[in-house]
Amino acid sequence: MSRTVSARIPNDLHEELRQRCNLIGESINDFVKASIEFALFNTVEFDFGDEVADELDRQREEFRENHEK
Numbered sequence: 001m002s003r004t005v006s007a008r009i010p011n012d013l014h015e016e017l018r019q020r021c022n023l024i025g026e027s028i029n030d031f032v033k034a035s036i037e038f039a040l041f042n043t044v045e046f047d048f049g050d051e052v053a054d055e056l057d058r059q060r061e062e063f064r065e066n067h068e069k
Helices: 011-024 028-041 050-067
Strands: none
Touching (some): 011 028, 011 050
8 A cells, every 4th residue: 555745845856856867767756755765764775876966967067177178
């Protein structure tokens, strides 16, 4: 059995969540569920995509540095 939970979050946080889920190929529902499990139990078998996001940020910064010169 499952329940539905609603939460109001700022638009910018929702946009970041949507982008991260698209990046890692997961649904917002699965991401939020895993986040709650992690917060409650400090463990989860879910890849939140931190490494992918960090690499993308690194590439963006490198691109900016190379094109500002």
